[in-house]
Amino acid sequence: MSKDILSVIQSNMATFSKGQKLIANFILESYDKAAFMTASKLGKTVKVSESTVVRFAAELGYDGYPAMQKALQEMIRSKLTTIQRIEVSNDRIGDHDILSMVMQSDVEKIHMTMDEMNREEFSQSVDAIVNARHIYILGVRSAAALASFLGFYFNLIFEQVTIVHTTSISEVFEQLLRIGPGDVIIGISFPRYSRRTVTAMQFAHDRGATAIALTDSETSPLVQYSTHRLLAKSDMASFVDSLVAPLSLINALIVSIGRKKNEDLSKTFADLERIWDEYEVYEKVEASH
Incomplete structure (x- = not known):
């Protein structure tokens, strides 16, 4: 889906159910936070079921909630201010172990890459x-x-x-x-x-x-x-x-x-080893005088 997801939500607002409108309004008002929420957390935040969130993504034409979440993240990729980053980061971490969350997140990014x-x-x-x-x-x-x-x-x-x-x-x-x-x-x-x-x-x-x-x-x-x-x-x-x-x-x-x-690199390190050896000899000579 190439069209801006926020525009799609706004243009389809009249067709949404009551629960879907709650999701839509939250995304329109807080898309920077919604983009990094799981379907379960988004549902709890707006007080609807996780399945309603998943159906909402399908209603917009996405192949599941992760696809909609990715679209939100791509849209705001270069738009978040530092203040927004801090707020989103605090929301995501909550009361969890910061060390574990940050390092696990890094591990996941290496695997994804x-x-x-x-x-x-x-x-x-x-x-x-x-x-x-x-x-x-x-x-x-x-x-x-x-x-x-x-x-x-x-x-x-x-x-x-x-x-x-x-x-x-x-x-x-x-x-x-x-x-x-x-x-x-x-x-x-x-x-x-x-x-x-x-x-x-x-x-x-x-x-x-x-x-x-x-x-x-x-x-x-x-x-x-x-x-x-x-x-x-x-x-x-x-x-x-x-x-x-x-x-x-x-x-x-x-x-x-x-x-x-490999051949050029081996020569470079051989030259460096020779220079280091000469420098160490020079240091010893200098120290003896």
């Missing part, structure tokens, strides 16, 4: 990176940590790697000035999506570079400017971004590329 990952897209992304003339990596805000982590290991494997550091879009253009065919840009962004990252992806795409989006959904604004997309689940409801699944995906990417560049 693994199950839904397009293996062909992953392999094509690996090949594009291995054959790239120059690799650019961009991530801002919380995604900057992922970009830095990826860049650290890529600098051990490749000679031409640029981690795009930016506080403004003009700095992005300055660092991407020479990007073009044969180059690869990896844009990393999760809700709320970074406009700078989206603009950089668009610029690189327009210049003929291979653009790889590392993001959370096909509806992410990065996807429209990407050659390949690597999708990892994140938790946009919490005010703290859950980036465990994206980091796990990055680890898999590094390992896959390392295997293809």
